[in-house]
Amino acid sequence: MAWRFRFATPRICLSLPARSVRELQRLVHAYEGRVDLLEVRLDWLGDWTIEDLEFLRDRPVLWTFRPVRQGGEFAGTDSERVGVLRQIGRRRLGQWVDIEFDVWPPLITELRSYFKVLLSYHQYDGRLPSWPGLRDLFRIKPHDAVKIALRLDRWADIVRFLDIVEACQAEGLNGVWVVMGPRGTWLRVLMPWFGGLWTYASPGVAVQTTAEGQVAVEELWQVYRYPEMAPDHRIYGILGDPVVHSVSPYIHNRLFQEAGLAAHYVPFAVDDLAAFWPLVRFLPVGGLSVTIPHKIDVLRYLDDVDEAARAIGAVNTVIHREDAWVGANTDWVGFWRPLVRRFGARPWRALIVGAGGAAHAVAYALRRAGCPFWVTNRTHEKAEALARRFGGAAVPWDAVDPTVFDLLVHTTPLGMVPHTDQGPPIPDAWLAGKIVYDLVYNPPETRLLRQARAAGAQAVLSGLPMLAEQAAEQFRLWTLQTVRPDDVTTLAQTHLERQSEMFNLFD
Ligand SMILES: NC(=O)c1ccc[n+]([C@@H]2O[C@H](COP(=O)([O-])OP(=O)(O)OC[C@H]3O[C@@H](n4cnc5c(N)ncnc54)[C@H](OP(=O)(O)O)[C@@H]3O)[C@@H](O)[C@H]2O)c1
Incomplete structure (x- = not known):
């Protein structure tokens, strides 16, 4: 077009x-x-x-x-x-x-x-x-x-x-x-x-x-x-549905501004990728963040994908390089680096709760580092498929043995705004003495993390540093410039706090 x-x-x-x-x-x-x-x-x-x-x-x-x-x-x-x-x-x-x-x-x-x-x-x-x-x-x-x-x-x-x-x-x-x-x-x-x-x-x-x-x-x-x-400015954006509450425009626009780059990052709330893609080709698009539900379907519009995106089977980053559209996945880096930065590179034994897109990125990162993992999910067949793909073991919820893992990674949306009073029905025995990593980033302090602290978890980690790290990696792929993930975390946190004040104001 x-x-x-x-x-x-x-x-x-x-x-x-x-x-x-x-x-x-x-x-x-x-x-x-x-x-x-x-x-x-x-x-x-x-x-x-x-x-x-x-x-x-x-x-x-x-x-x-x-x-x-x-x-x-x-x-x-x-x-x-x-x-x-x-x-x-x-x-x-x-x-x-x-x-x-x-x-x-x-x-x-x-x-x-x-x-x-x-x-x-x-x-x-x-x-x-x-x-x-x-x-x-x-x-x-x-x-x-x-x-x-x-x-x-x-x-x-x-x-x-x-x-x-x-x-x-x-x-x-x-x-x-x-x-x-x-x-x-x-x-x-x-x-x-x-x-x-x-x-x-x-x-x-x-x-x-x-x-x-x-x-x-x-x-x-x-x-x-x-x-x-x-x-002559470049356009970037987040492609998903819905994207109205996304923090990404606040993060990336600020990063572009601080780097002195003539680029603008906008929310694209898209129901139909085939209808939308001609616009991507028309506008001076330099790259896209991709989120639910397009992480898999976007593959068919790309000329190439990186090794991680291919292994995970999902793209969360699109880079427009010269004439090629390249897909990448920064979620696994986003998951892994905050963990290592905080606790060092340990031989984790992990339990993944959930088996969706984020769980795939987590399993990929764990396999890459040679860490054994178990996965449990509402739909057991999906846990089995994930375990087969990345070499872990699927366990039904009732058969989870808390003595075999030291890291629990929660990857379902339970506990996200606006349902912050919810949490996955995880027993305290799975949390005591463990490192508990909740990928939910909004709110940064979830009900699960509160429960983990009360149950005697060794440490808790929120999804916010992951969000920041994957965004920093996207920014690096687009611009070849690096930013400090901690600064991005602060940016995201400030925005979320402001957003929650706004919601409270209108409640
Ligand atoms: N911090 C970050 O940067 C970051 C990045 C990506 C994702 N995330 C977080 O991860 C969450 C999941 O994202 P995703 O891309 O993996 O989503 P997804 O592909 O839709 O997968 C969702 C998973 O959660 C399970 N689930 C959903 N609702 C459930 C419920 N009511 N009870 C039990 N299990 C339920 C699903 O189980 P079934 O298989 O049975 O449907 C599935 O395993 C997001 O909501 C977000 O909070 C965070």
Whole structure:
């Protein structure tokens, strides 16, 4: 797929969710100098007079006065709406007005005598409009630019939407393109590569977690370095589903920034790898982190894989080297190095709990170091397959003998946020005197680790250093530069603490 989009200067439009004039003033002042346009939602604003809006004179404003039928809150008629906008226009306040495609053209023409008109098309039900239909609409209705915002949940539709965006640009239309929902965050962040006039952002600090996928101004500046984006920059990202809570964008963007590299790392929440891959080839992608559920399927898009990825049967890192796409696995290094750094290279005898992707990386690392291991799993056949592959022994849960191992590695997701009160039903006898390594990193202190301490474990190790180590190794594979894993652990920890404060705030 050879799309052609022009690269646009990165611009931010702050969507102001203010319900009162006071709140509006507070937000406008708080974001002064950090955004290019202020979207004032007149349909959300309660109790205001035209004089209240005077403070916005000489500020770049986009007025949006969305009616109920288009997902907004204004319940009056279009003539009433236009009447209000006319008063604002006569005072020469604001530059742009967002007006929906279904408004009667003479009303739009009148608004154009006061403002530049952003003709908007919203679709909230997951359906994709046809390009000929849209094109005819845009030809008939007066406008200065167009906005197409679609709620899309399938990548098959997202790539068809990109075809529409390309067709718009070929017609000479300027515009803003939005995929609403968690699958569209990457487009909001990479808007300049798609020629969008601006990207919409919200106030707040970490709104990447909202269902709509909107990014906060703070994140655009501090995490993604959006205002610095330029066409010769490289793009990296995490490919998975879901990725909305991923720590990786916070880690890797900071590492790129500290290394002075012109690269940006974004979340790609992808349901369909075949539909998504053309975008990887189109964008200047330097590499990807890969997570559940794509670690195995991604293999078919790669030209080569390293020895570890081949042995483990899964790729968590993609490197774009010259013309080749190479797969690697850094999970086993991530598991192994923190263990050795903390306790030295010992002849471990290990019990692995769980037999999924992470357990494969653990078993590979143990075999490589010549350490014997046992594996127990909810689905015993998977434990048997893992044991066969890496030369260990599968044991049913009830037959585990705690006297044979000195290291317990927990590799199931039990205990991860938001289910932090859960833990694997591991008896205390498996923990007493052992080194207990929980691969779960969020929270860093899991219920299992607390139980292990109380049961007299020799030492406990959280999954956080593993996360940091595998990320540091990815960074090295992409950039050939090394970073200190301890610094990455601190970065990840700081972010997780901040994220958990945010969750507590919204609970
Ligand atoms: N720290 C790090 O850097 C890092 C890296 C990778 C993974 N991890 C952690 O490892 C976890 C597993 O990742 P993965 O890629 O191995 O996932 P996966 O391939 O989906 O495997 C999950 C494993 O957990 C078992 N399991 C899931 N739910 C269970 C339950 N309710 N009760 C008992 N067993 C259950 C599964 O058993 P069945 O076979 O019976 O389904 C399977 O063996 C992640 O959630 C993450 O916390 C951490």
